[in-house]
Structures are given as structure tokens and as C-alpha cells.
Amino acid sequence: QVQLVESGGGVVQTGRSLRLSCAASGFSLSNYALHWVRQAPGKGLEWAAALSFDASNEYYADSVKGRFSISRDTSKNTLYLQMNSLRAEDTAVYYCARDRLPRRDGYNGFDYWGQGALVTVSS
């Protein structure tokens, strides 16, 4: 069955970097666009980044553009989110989510989600 498992969360100081991982099983990353969606404590969902199924296109929300980078390793079937120049407002649970339709750029909603990884940015 499809599973997404995030790791790499933790407490980090303002201005530092952190990399999240999302290990996928039950399907190949090569066939689906993948997303990172975040949720600040007590707040709503915010789409953050997406990688098209063939990794040819990366998409970012304005709030993270220029600081975050999405990538994948198909040999490990793992998605990554490199987060640089972290700010207090980046504190959130970060979910990875699979695009609903295969072999698309990632505009179709999400069908499977991981359980999330908490990132806390503190001074």
C-alpha cells in the first residue's frame, strides 16, 4: 500500500538550515508529482512546494521561494525539502503529499499524505 514517511524535523535556530526527507513506498516517485504542505501551530494548511513527476519543474509558494528547495532521489524513492535561512514563521508541521493523478505537473490535489514532521525555528 502507499505510504509516505517524513523525517528530519527538529528544533533549529533562526537563519540555519534543515533538510526534511519523505520516504515513499507502494509507488514510484518517478510516476507522480510530490508536494510539501505545511501547517503552523493552530493554523491552516499552506502549500509550500511541488516537484513534477519527471522532476523537470519545481514550484514554490512565495513565502519560501529562494530559501527552500525540493528534490528527490529515485534510487531511494525519497523526496527532500532543503530549508535554508529559516525564520520563526517557518515553524510548522511539514507534510509530504502525493499528487492525485500520475504523470502530471502537480495541479490535481493530493490523495496520500504522510503523518508530518515538526520543524521548530527558535532564536
Add this chain to the structure above:
Amino acid sequence: SYELTQPPSVSVSPGETARITCSGDALETTYVHWYQQKSGQAPVLVIYEDTKRPSVIPERFSGSSSGTMATLTISGAHVEDEADYYCYSTHRTSRVFGRGTRLSVL
């Protein structure tokens, strides 16, 4: 930037029909998807492409869309339907969630 507007809260008694709306200028030409999120859990897809329901979602959940407004309807709400509900859509290069609606069933 593109925005989707939802009411902050909706309250119904068990067995009543709950309706949660989502409005956005581009909804006439784009799909809406709906997610349920219970406290401390990851979101779950309950409606996709305006009206379609995943097979694992109870039949009491339905979706509709007309013009610039989409509606999630829960017919005969159960206590366990109490959760936050988010609409999601895309417009050009934007991917956007509504701010969420807290559904109380009590």
C-alpha cells in the same frame, strides 16, 4: 495572490445536514478538492474534482459547485465528522487552500 474563502465555523446537531462553502473567482473553470483534518492527524481527501467521492469515504459526504462557489455537504452528520475542513484549488501557477472551516457536531 489567489484566495479561497470559507466560513470559519459551522455547527450542526447530529443527524442534521452540514454545508460548508468555498468561494473563489476562478472556481468556474477549476476543480475544488476537499480535505478533512481531525485533531492531531494528517488531512484526508473526502471529495475531489468538485463532486467525486473516494470509495472509502461515507456516502453522506457530497460535493457540488456552481459558478464561483463550491459546497461540501454532509447529510446526516455524525459526531465523528467533527473536524476542520479545507477546500483546495489551483489557479494559473497558484495552489491554494482555503483557511478552513471548523465543523462542530453537538
